[in-house]
Amino acid sequence: MKTPFSTLHMSLMAAVLALAPMTAVNAKTPSDQLIVGMSMVNLFSIDPANAPGLDASGVNANLYDTLIKRDNNNPEKHLPQLAERWDISEDGKQLTFHLRQDVKFHSGNPLTAEDVAWSLYRVMKLNYGLATTWKAYGYNVENIQGLIRATDTHTLVIDLPQVMDPLLLVDSLAISPSAVVVDRKTVLAHENNGDLGAAWLVTNEAGSGPFVLTKWSANDSLLLTRFEGYWAGAAKLKRVVVRHMTESQSLRLMLERGDLDLAYGMAAPDIRAIDGSDKLQVQSLQRGTMYYVAMSMKQAEFAKPKVREAVRNLIDYKGLDQQVMPYYGTLNQQPMQLGLEARLPDPGYHMDVPKAKALLAEAGYPDGFTTTIRTLSEPPFIDIAARLQSTLAEGGIKANIVTGTGNQVYGAMRARNFEIIVARGAERYPHPYFSLRTFAYNPDNSDDAGLPNFQGWRAAFFNPQLNALIDKAGQERDSAQRLGLYHQAQEIYDAQVGPIMMISQMTDTVVSAADVKGFDGDDALATRYLGVHKQR
Incomplete structure (x- = not known):
């Protein structure tokens, strides 16, 4: 349902979205509105039947x-x-x-x-x-x-x-x-x-949540208005305005000037620069999603286990964790979330160029080969890809980086039309069964199976023994037996050199003005703004 704008509303919206002059100091956003800055490049549909991305989940958590x-x-x-x-x-x-x-x-x-x-x-x-x-x-x-x-x-x-x-x-x-x-x-x-309303719901909503979608301009802005009839009581804020912003320095500048109340996706250097400020607050939220490097086993090179193992030995896990991933993620090399009882310790993968070169020679590529790395152009994805491009070159693999929008990058993976991709997995459930199903399970490896929610299917990884173990674990009611099955599954994925190689578990760092209260980040990026308010 869309709420018509009055002249007053249009004027207010224009004022909110306009950048303040560069000389402005101590600006303040409206007390009854939350002005959010974030990248919206991955927000291309909010239809609940077809919006798996984290950004869409964050919007829909407030609409439904x-x-x-x-x-x-x-x-x-x-x-x-x-x-x-x-x-x-x-x-x-x-x-x-x-x-x-x-x-x-x-x-x-x-x-x-x-x-x-x-x-x-x-x-x-x-x-x-x-x-x-x-x-x-x-x-x-x-x-x-x-x-x-x-x-x-x-x-x-x-x-x-x-x-x-x-x-x-x-x-x-x-x-x-x-x-x-x-x-x-x-x-x-x-x-x-x-179409059961599929075309309409891409850019509209039909929910019962605490906010109504009033306006959405792709890659520009989004406006949520308080639903006065919400069953749990009306939200404290009248509006939430989301601005499409991809530059971390712009986010930082606008937070410092008071033109933004809250920002997602800031780069580590900018977060470090403001961490500790009495005017801003930094909240780190552990997510269940994983940053990973994936190879398509439909490609002749990556169908060979020795090539995949060579790539595994050309990923600078330690360097990425220490230099690229602070404020973005925590080192994790297992296809399972940190903190779960069923998760085995990290296997200790590390850079080993001589071993990688030997493996490539054994696989028939003594001089390496040429490939592509698809990724988003924003941090930390592009930074991971750039580091990977450099370390692959040390082993003789020449990789060109291809950037694109979320739809282009993830769309290529969903279509099983890629070589290497640096991406972030959509698994959000803190449960070993769901982690393994997301990254290691593939019940039908045919192109027309249409199973894009399985990252294993996207990468054309197919192992019937592993599938059976995961299925059995999902049915097992005895906790000790179930734990053993999960351990076996991780061991098999490691031995088979699964093509989706975890490098980090997502940490979502949110920076907000000190007067923003009631923001409690959810582990699924489904944070509701229902109780958010400003203490002024």
């Missing part, structure tokens, strides 16, 4: 609601949101959610269990990458309406189509970008040629 949510202080604990309570049957095969009865969408339509069921059906019917989450549990477009259904206006019943730990599904309902609830009536009113 989920049945339940995770407790930020205890990721193994789930809290009520649209569902007041839920039950799991004794045999673990059925979940029943009892919904609040006072929730309205931004359109004014009441939110019902039918909207919840239809939202998940829509994800499966459209069959974009985010449908992979639900396919993994055995759902498909033919069975989902029978298995996920409203039994009355405020009761949703979910049957599991296969043997699995039901808490995995609970976790997905709490945190998956595709688990938000959309206004079925509003979306269908904008349907075009049976």
Whole structure:
């Protein structure tokens, strides 16, 4: 739903978005608005069925609601949101959610269990990458309406189509970008040629969250306006204005001048320069996503394990961690998040040029070869790529860097049309099962399988033994047995020289004005601005 601008609103928006003169000092943003600076190059769709990126998740967390949510202080604990309570049957095969009865969408339509069921059906019917989450549990477009259904206006019943730990599904309902609830009536009113509103929802919303999308200009600005009828109470801020900014120095300058309240994506040198300021505050948020170097096994060179191992020996893990990744990430060489009991220690990969050259010679490339590295042009991606280009050259691999927008870079990977890519994985669940499914699992290696949510499929990595282990771990109810399976899976991925090589686990550093209060970063970059306010 879009709110029409009055002349006053247009004037205010123009004032907010205009840069203050360079001579201005001690500027202040409006007390009832949050002005945010961040790169929006990866924000190309906010359709919950087709918006897997972190930036889209951050926007949608303020436009939509989920049945339940995770407790930020205890990721193994789930809290009520649209569902007041839920039950799991004794045999673990059925979940029943009892919904609040006072929730309205931004359109004014009441939110019902039918909207919840239809939202998940829509994800499966459209069959974009985010449908992979639900396919993994055995759902498909033919069975989902029978298995996920409203039994009355405020009761949703979910049957599991296969043997699995039901808490995995609970976790997905709490945190998956595709688990938000959309206004079925509003979306269908904008349907075009049976697309279930897909074209309209790219740049519009139909949610029940604390904010309404008022305006979005791609790679320019985005305006969220407080939803006065929000079931949990209206947000403290009247508006959130997001400005597209890619230059770290510009973000720093505008924070220091008071033209911005909060900034994402600042470069390490600029963060270091202001860390400790009494006018600004720095918050480091541990994320579940991984920075990685990936090779496509569809390429003849990278199909060979010795070549992949050579590349692994040409990544300067220590140098990247110490010189490039501060404020961006923490060293992690496993396809599993830090802090998990099931995670094995880092295997200790390090630069070894002589070994890399020997491996390349054994693989039939004594003089190396030429390849490309795709990446975003912003830090730390471009910095990782530049360092990788240099260290690969030491081993004889000549790599050209190709930069592009998020859609171009990740689109090439989703289409399995790349050689090397420096990217950031979209895994956000702090759970070993989800980590391994994201990076090491691939149930069907054919090009037409359409499994872009599996990074393993994108890189054409296929190992039936590993697939079976991960499947078994997702069904195992005995904790000791499950732990052993996760350990085996990591050992196999290491021995097979998996083509997706983790280098760092994301740390999202957010810088804000000292008077911004109530900002509590979420581990899935789904931070809500509901309780954010300014103390002036």
